[in-house]
Amino acid sequence: MVEAAQPGLLLTLASFALVIGLLVFVHELGHYLAGRAFGVRADVFSIGFGRELFGWTDRRGTRWKVAVLPLGGYVKFAGDMSPASTPNAEWLSLPAEERAQTFQAKKLWQKSIIVLAGPASNFLFAILVFAGFFMAYGVPQTPAVVSQVIPGSAAERFGMLPGDRILSINGKGIDQFEEVADYIRLRPGEMADIRIVRNGDHEVLNVRFDAEEQVDRFGNRFRMGRLGIAPVERVVVEEPVGTVLAKSVTHTFNLVGMMIEGLEQVITGRRAVDELGGPIKIAQFAGQTASLGWEPLIEFMAFISINLGFINLLPVPMLDGGHLLFYAIEAVRRRPVKAKAQELAFLSGLALLVSLMLLVTLNDLSTLGLWEKLANLAG
Structure with missing residues (x-):
C-alpha cells in the first residue's frame, strides 16, 4: 500500500480543536441543561482550562468562555465550593433564595441526573451521527x-x-x-x-x-x-426512522462493549499498555481523518464522543463516574460520605488521571518515533 501524505500541522491542530471543542461542548451542555432544568444556576461554562481567551456573560449571569488549554471543560454551578460539592459553612451562609439555586441544595436523584447528563449527551451525539449515516446510506445487514x-x-x-x-x-x-x-x-x-x-x-x-x-x-x-x-x-437496506434509531443505539453500545473489552485486555496483559493513546494521538488521527473529508471526520467524532462518555463513567473520583459512585454509596447508607474522605478520594483520582495522561502522552511520543530520533541525535 502506498502511504498517503501526512496532513499539515495547521490542519491537524484545527481538526483536533474542532473535535475536542465540539465534544467537550456537547458533554458540558448536557450537565448545563440538566442543571438548568432543576433550577441550578450556572456561574461558568468553560471550554478548556486556564486563562480565558474570550467569552461573554448571558442574561442569566453565566460566563461562557473559551480557555487556553483545550483538553476538557467544565460547568461551575452555583455553590461549587469544593471538589466534592458538599455543603459547608460558606454554603450555609448564603441567603436561602441563593442556596436554593445551588447544586448542593438538590435531591440526590436530581444531582445524579445532572452528573449523568454529560456522558449521556456524548452517547446521544454518537447515536444521532450513526442514525444520520444509516438514513443517508442504509443499514448494513x-x-x-x-x-x-x-x-x-x-x-x-x-x-x-x-x-x-x-x-x-x-x-x-x-x-x-x-x-x-x-x-x-x-x-x-x-x-x-x-x-x-x-x-x-x-x-x-x-x-x-x-x-x-x-x-x-x-x-x-x-x-x-x-x-x-x-x-x-x-447488503445495505433502507429502514424506517424508528428502526434506524434502534440500530444506532445498538451500534453505539456495541462499540462501548468493544471499549470495555479493550480496557480489560490491557488490564489483564492481553494487550500492551503502549497501545493506549492520548491527546497527541487523537490530534494525529483527527488531522488524518479530516484530510479524507467531512464524512470520515464526523464518524471519527462519533467514536471519540463514545470514548469521552465511556471514560467519564468510570468510577474514578474527579470523573462523573466517581461522583455517581459516591451518590450510590450515599443512597445505600442513607447519608453522604464524609467530606474529608471525598476530598482525599478526589485528590487520589486527580493523581491517577495525571499519571495516566503522562503515560498515554509518552506512548504517543513513542509512536511518533521521538525517542528513536533523540537516540539517533545522541549517537
Missing part, C-alpha cells in the same frame, strides 16, 4: 454466511467452509457479518468456539484467530485478530 475461505488462514486451518452460517462466537449471538469482524479484530491470537450451520446441521469449530499487523494509508500500525473469511455480497 449482510448475512453471516461465509462466501470464501482465504487460503492459509485460520478459517481454513480449523475447517471452515464456504456456505457456513455463523450463529455465535464464544456464546455471543451473531446476526450479521459485520458483527463477526467487530468481534474478531479485538482478539488476535485468541481461541474461540464458533457455532455454525452447515448443510442444515449444527457444528462447533474450535478456532484460534490469526494475529496480524495492519497498516493504514497513513502508516499507522494496528495489531488485529483475523479469521480469514469473506462474506457474500454486502
Whole structure:
C-alpha cells in the first residue's frame, strides 16, 4: 500500500480543536441543561482550562468562555465550593433564595441526573451521527454466511467452509457479518468456539484467530485478530426512522462493549499498555481523518464522543463516574460520605488521571518515533 501524505500541522491542530471543542461542548451542555432544568444556576461554562481567551456573560449571569488549554471543560454551578460539592459553612451562609439555586441544595436523584447528563449527551451525539449515516446510506445487514475461505488462514486451518452460517462466537449471538469482524479484530491470537450451520446441521469449530499487523494509508500500525473469511455480497437496506434509531443505539453500545473489552485486555496483559493513546494521538488521527473529508471526520467524532462518555463513567473520583459512585454509596447508607474522605478520594483520582495522561502522552511520543530520533541525535 502506498502511504498517503501526512496532513499539515495547521490542519491537524484545527481538526483536533474542532473535535475536542465540539465534544467537550456537547458533554458540558448536557450537565448545563440538566442543571438548568432543576433550577441550578450556572456561574461558568468553560471550554478548556486556564486563562480565558474570550467569552461573554448571558442574561442569566453565566460566563461562557473559551480557555487556553483545550483538553476538557467544565460547568461551575452555583455553590461549587469544593471538589466534592458538599455543603459547608460558606454554603450555609448564603441567603436561602441563593442556596436554593445551588447544586448542593438538590435531591440526590436530581444531582445524579445532572452528573449523568454529560456522558449521556456524548452517547446521544454518537447515536444521532450513526442514525444520520444509516438514513443517508442504509443499514448494513449482510448475512453471516461465509462466501470464501482465504487460503492459509485460520478459517481454513480449523475447517471452515464456504456456505457456513455463523450463529455465535464464544456464546455471543451473531446476526450479521459485520458483527463477526467487530468481534474478531479485538482478539488476535485468541481461541474461540464458533457455532455454525452447515448443510442444515449444527457444528462447533474450535478456532484460534490469526494475529496480524495492519497498516493504514497513513502508516499507522494496528495489531488485529483475523479469521480469514469473506462474506457474500454486502447488503445495505433502507429502514424506517424508528428502526434506524434502534440500530444506532445498538451500534453505539456495541462499540462501548468493544471499549470495555479493550480496557480489560490491557488490564489483564492481553494487550500492551503502549497501545493506549492520548491527546497527541487523537490530534494525529483527527488531522488524518479530516484530510479524507467531512464524512470520515464526523464518524471519527462519533467514536471519540463514545470514548469521552465511556471514560467519564468510570468510577474514578474527579470523573462523573466517581461522583455517581459516591451518590450510590450515599443512597445505600442513607447519608453522604464524609467530606474529608471525598476530598482525599478526589485528590487520589486527580493523581491517577495525571499519571495516566503522562503515560498515554509518552506512548504517543513513542509512536511518533521521538525517542528513536533523540537516540539517533545522541549517537
